[in-house]
Amino acid sequence: MFFDMPLEELERYRPERDEPADFWDFWQCTLDENKRFPIALELEIVDYGIDLFETLDVTFAGYKGQPVKAWFIKPKNTLKGLPCVVQYIGYGGGRGFPIDWLLWPSAGFATLVMDTRGQGGTWLQGDTPDLSEAGSSPHIPGSMTDGILQHDQYYYRRVFSDAVRALEAARNLPGVDPEKMVISGKSQGGGITLAVSGLDEHIQAVMADVPFLCHFKRAVAITDAAPYSEIGRYCKTHRDKTEQVFRTLSYFDGMNFVTRANAPALFSVGLMDTICPPSTIYGVFNHYHGEKTIHHYMFNEHDGGGSHHDLKKIAFMNKLFK
Numbered sequence: 001m002f003f004d005m006p007l008e009e010l011e012r013y014r015p016e017r018d019e020p021a022d023f024w025d026f027w028q029c030t031l032d033e034n035k036r037f038p039i040a041l042e043l044e045i046v047d048y049g050i051d052l053f054e055t056l057d058v059t060f061a062g063y064k065g066q067p068v069k070a071w072f073i074k075p076k077n078t079l080k081g082l083p084c085v086v087q088y089i090g091y092g093g094g095r096g097f098p099i100d101w102l103l104w105p106s107a108g109f110a111t112l113v114m115d116t117r118g119q120g121g122t123w124l125q126g127d128t129p130d131l132s133e134a135g136s137s138p139h140i141p142g143s144m145t146d147g148i149l150q151h152d153q154y155y156y157r158r159v160f161s162d163a164v165r166a167l168e169a170a171r172n173l174p175g176v177d178p179e180k181m182v183i184s185g186k187s188q189g190g191g192i193t194l195a196v197s198g199l200d201e202h203i204q205a206v207m208a209d210v211p212f213l214c215h216f217k218r219a220v221a222i223t224d225a226a227p228y229s230e231i232g233r234y235c236k237t238h239r240d241k242t243e244q245v246f247r248t249l250s251y252f253d254g255m256n257f258v259t260r261a262n263a264p265a266l267f268s269v270g271l272m273d274t275i276c277p278p279s280t281i282y283g284v285f286n287h288y289h290g291e292k293t294i295h296h297y298m299f300n301e302h303d304g305g306g307s308h309h310d311l312k313k314i315a316f317m318n319k320l321f322k
Helices: 007-012 023-035 155-171 188-199 216-222 229-239 239-250 253-262 278-286 306-321
Strands: 042-046 053-061 067-075 082-090 110-116 176-186 206-210 265-270 291-297
Touching: 007 216, 053 155, 053 253, 067 155, 082 155, 082 188, 082 306, 110 155, 155 176, 155 188, 176 188, 176 306, 188 206, 188 253, 206 306, 216 229, 216 239, 216 265, 216 278, 229 239, 229 265, 265 278, 265 306, 278 291, 291 306
Parallel strands: 082 110, 082 176, 176 206, 206 265, 265 291
Antiparallel strands: 042 053, 053 067, 067 110
C-alpha cells in the first residue's frame, strides 16, 4: 500500500529542521566526557567453525566507560590493512552470533558489529546491559521513551555514544586500516549510522538502509507502527509532556546530524514502508550534506531492497576501496 507522498514529492521533500541552539554543544560535551575513559579493548579469539575468517569477541568502553560487546570478523591471513565496516543493529536485536554477519568478510572487508545496549531480546540475542546511572524512568515498554523527558538522560544518548566509541575501537583492531572506516546499519542501525555520520568527521563512507530515528514529528503523526508508536502511546498518557518529549527527540533526530556529514553515502527506502515512512527517509536524505545516492524500492516495505540492495552496497564499497 502506498500511503505516503508520491515519489516526485518525496524527491523534493526537505522539511524544516528543529535543531536546538545548543545541539552541537550538547554532543561535543558528551563526546568529550566519553573520551576521558580509555577505550579498554579486550579481544578474545573465538571459534564458531567459520574456517575462512578470523573472529574476535570484542569488549570496548562505550558511554562513560561502560563495557560494550561486539564481534570483529575479517578474512583469514590478511597481511595488509583492510577497510572496516562498523555495523549497527536494528531495533530489538543484539549482536547474535558471528555467522549472522558474514557479508562483509565474504566480500573481502573487515567488520565490527556493535551490540546495542539493553536490546537483544527480540530477534537476535544481545550481551550488553544498559547501565544507566539515572535508572530506568517511567516509559512505554521498549527503548523509545526511556529517559525521554531529559535529553541528557535519554536512552539514545548512551547508544550514540557507544557507536562513536565503536569506531575508535575498530581503528585499533588488527588488520584494519584506520583511514578506511565505513559505518552501516538498517532501520535503527541506519539511524545510528546517520547520527555517527555527523559526530565523526573521519569516516570514509556511510550506508544507511531504511533509517529509523529521523523526522520524529512526521513519523509519529503518520504511522501507528512500532517502534514510533511507543512515542505516541507515551504522549497519549503523558498529555502534558508532549512538547518536552519532542524537544528531547530534537537532540537525536537524524536530520540534525546529517547537515554535518561529509562522507559519500548510500541510502535505501521502501516506498510501502509503514515502519519508517518514506517521507522521513527522504527528509533526512535531502538534508544530508555530503555526496549521496538513494535507491528506492517501489513495492517493498521495511525490507528496503533486501539482497538486491546488498549487491548495490558491495558495488559501492568496491568502487571506493578496490
